[in-house]
Amino acid sequence: MKRIMYREAIASALAEEMRRDEKVFVMGEDVAIIGGVYKATRGLLEEFGPARVRNTPLSELAIAGVATGAAMCGARPVAEIMHIDFVGCGFDIMLNQMSKMCYKTNGRLHVPLVLRTQEGRGHSNGCTQSQSLEALFTHIPGLKVVLPSTPYDAKGLLKTAIRDNNPVIFIEHKGLYQTRGEVPEEEYLIPLGKADVKRYGKDVTFITYSKTVLTALEAAKELEAQGIDAEVLDLRSLVPLDFDAIAESVRKTGRVIITHEACERGGYGAEIAAEIADRLFDELDAPILRVCGANIPVPNATLPEQESAPTVEKLVQAARNICQGGNHNG
Structure with missing residues (x-):
């Protein structure tokens, strides 16, 4: 195991897959010479050259369109x-082409691409x-979301x-890029749709993802x-969603708090809450709670920005x- 930054883990995954499969290439704004605005593609240009690490114009429409077309033609x-x-x-492109092409062609065409993007508060x-x-x-x-x-x-x-034959929206949180963690030196894969218990407990379950996982872990320490x-x-x-993991945790604790940084209204937490209410209602000892982002535009000032999130x-x-x-249970 070695301890590396989140952004280094991204770059390492890209490099390994580009070495493994010559059909994999990277494209986007400033991904080449400067290694991306968050340095998550640093070092790739030097190893793989401009044919496989391509700077693009400042056009998200072009990026999505070219990536979709390239994937349909056999690239990754x-x-x-x-x-x-x-x-x-x-x-x-994402709504009507990237996500629908396999369905529209009855499986004759696949769109094996990854759309990496960044979200979240923390930088004002x-x-x-x-x-x-x-x-x-x-x-x-038609889209997978990670x-x-x-x-x-x-x-x-x-x-x-990258190895999936379907389009995957891979969302990184800008507040995580410099966080560190242990990563094996040997190759490993994590299946999509497999949740992970970051901390075991018996009284209440925090269901979450992305940077809010770190917030929940800090809260769990204080609660202990x-x-x-x-x-x-x-x-x-x-x-895909690992509902089996959700069900296992809900049956154990009987209490659920769903938390994410996105606005509460229409956020994915509402879907999780509905699924639990539909399928696990008798396992609950208390109403499901949501602790989510405020239903306002994200403030620019540091303190209001922080307070508008969980x-x-x-x-x-x-x-x-x-x-x-x-x-x-009693």
């Missing part, structure tokens, strides 16, 4: 949209470069995504000192409230 592009806030510029970038829009993609049949929280997960999931044993379930991918304090208070109702 990894295309980067610099910020998830800009996906609207190329959304028609303002309301048009700090959003969390993963729910937009989960609503489109949001890793650790360097280990980022590398293993990205390698799997207060006599509350919290479990933290990292979904890792939203499509915080450790909010999660601790939610867990204390939900655990006041007694023990699971």
